[in-house]
Amino acid sequence: MAWLLNILGFLGGLIGMEAVAWATHRYLMHGIGWTWHRSHHEPRRGWFELNDLFAFVFAGVAIALFAMGVATNLRPVWWAGAGATAYGVIYSLFHDGLVHQRWPLPLKPRGRYLEGLVQAHRLHHAADERDGAVSFGFLIPANVPRLAAEFRAKRARRVRG
Numbered sequence: 001m002a003w004l005l006n007i008l009g010f011l012g013g014l015i016g017m018e019a020v021a022w023a024t025h026r027y028l029m030h031g032i033g034w035t036w037h038r039s040h041h042e043p044r045r046g047w048f049e050l051n052d053l054f055a056f057v058f059a060g061v062a063i064a065l066f067a068m069g070v071a072t073n074l075r076p077v078w079w080a081g082a083g084a085t086a087y088g089v090i091y092s093l094f095h096d097g098l099v100h101q102r103w104p105l106p107l108k109p110r111g112r113y114l115e116g117l118v119q120a121h122r123l124h125h126a127a128d129e130r131d132g133a134v135s136f137g138f139l140i141p142a143n144v145p146r147l148a149a150e151f152r153a154k155r156a157r158r159v160r161g
Helices: 002-032 032-041 052-071 075-099 112-126 144-160
Strands: none
Touching: 002 032, 002 052, 002 075, 032 052, 052 075, 075 112, 075 144
16 A cells, blocks of 8 residues: 555656646746746757756755655655656656757657647747746646637737737
């Protein structure tokens, strides 16, 4: 039975990080953290961008889960840290490798899921300001036609003033 709790801890950490990433992206990165995140919405100058510092923020979540799991001897909490770490690896591969092509990734975005993931993220980057963006999650992309309509509505409101 312990193995089932460990699997649930891992999956909770993995899936939970998408919710944490969405909320952080929507309210921190496009809020008070815009000073760092703006670099991700501008043409890259060099290998690193200031936005990369957020990786340390997210790593802190995983480190805290690992530490709490060890301190309390609750293995599912430790496995939640492993799930959060797995999310970070998956995010880095898909976001930095597939979408932004910061390194060559032999995978091409084919199929409904990968194409939707890339299109949703491109719609996010179509906004050149902090408040006009849509689609703040990543591994669970929203419906692209709905996002496009939301983006057009935001842009129209901005133009009207």
